[in-house]
Amino acid sequence: MQQCTNIVIGIIVVAAGRGERAGQSIEGPKQYRRIGGIPVITRTLEKFLAWSGTARIVTVIHPDDAGLFDAARGGLIDGGRISVTIGGKTRQQSVLAGLRALSDCGVTHVMIHDAVRPFFDTALLERITREIKEGHVCVLPATPVTDTLKRGDPAGLVAETVPRDDLFAAQTPQTFAFAAILKAHEAAEASGRTDFTDDASIAEWAGLPVKLVEGAPDNVKLTVQRDIAMADAKLNSQALPDVRTGNGYDVHQLESGDGVTLCGIFIPHDQRLKGHSDADVALHALTDALLATCGAGDIGDHFPPSDQQWKGAPSRIFLEHAARIVRDAGGTIMNADISLIAEAPKIGPHRQAMREKLSEILEISLDRCSVKATTNETIGFVGRREGIAAIATATVVFRGAGQ
Ligand SMILES: Nc1ccn([C@@H]2O[C@H](COP(=O)(O)OP(=O)(O)OP(=O)(O)O)[C@@H](O)[C@H]2O)c(=O)n1
């Protein structure tokens, strides 16, 4: 066998099927369904783009899917390497359309791949390429069949057990010398046969030798709804945890009065906090901390002091609003921690009530709510009882981090 040194590989990704076995979905046929938040076909194409920086990629689509395809390829940087052609009624016809589209591109070899096999890996592509370089005209990735095989009869009874020793399950990308597979496909079409389910069978039919290489166990074809659900679950379980932390700080001046409201709890005192609302520094700091976890600005953006409707307002309104913004963005509040810096009144006797209030407002368990306090050791504006300050930290976990 003569080794091939100067090979130029083109890629065909067939995506013109209707995915009838997988059933209907609002996202379109199965190749456009999102798994782990990304369309199946996008995952397939981005793997080929990453593997080869130069290979031309012809994607074969259904005429009704142009909009879906444009949306799915949206984020891919392909440097003009991806082109699109329209497929046919059967997979065989779609592949032939792809081969014809690639025929002027100067490729020596072609990888023909199902859009709905997004889990192939670079090692598989390298194994195939090695065989091509060795001079094989057709290379078929396949895995040995591991189940015991039975042939059934029309009555639903087992007719026989089929020996599995030499049996393999065919995968893609099946890879060929370009001119040879184009000729075989054209001949198959001319013969009137349109029912070949893979390209290796056409090569066999045309009398070409097909070399088996070890397939990849994960390189499954997404065929039925369960395959898609399992792929989605697998990718979601691999998703990176999207844990975000926000902090907030607030200070309000003290003046003579009858008490202060901190963490939503009124504490009788000979001073009160000055402010537009109820001046609850603790809840203001925590509101900022929560808004920070989703980049939603600060309390002043949402509740401008110039707006008269917030005059004397209970600050729980601000905190509830921030918690809603976090939840609407897909966040789950894991923890809220407030440090109060005040010379007086004493916070200790009220800490439990404050934690319970936070737990109620944020709708999270008590153990996720923390309130601490310190004096300022009589120094600075806090030490001189001119004001009270609060520092808050919030931790939020968001869904759907990229993989
Ligand atoms: N006329 C067709 C039929 C299939 N394919 C593609 O061939 C691959 C493998 O086919 P299969 O899993 O059988 O897909 P569908 O034909 O879409 O599925 P079904 O038979 O359930 O309708 C898929 O990427 C599919 O889009 C194609 O390009 N053109």
Ligand SMILES: C[C@](O)(CO)[C@H](O)COP(=O)(O)O
């Ligand atoms: C090409 C293929 O994916 C190899 O396993 C398979 O033959 C496609 O067959 P299907 O009947 O269209 O699912």
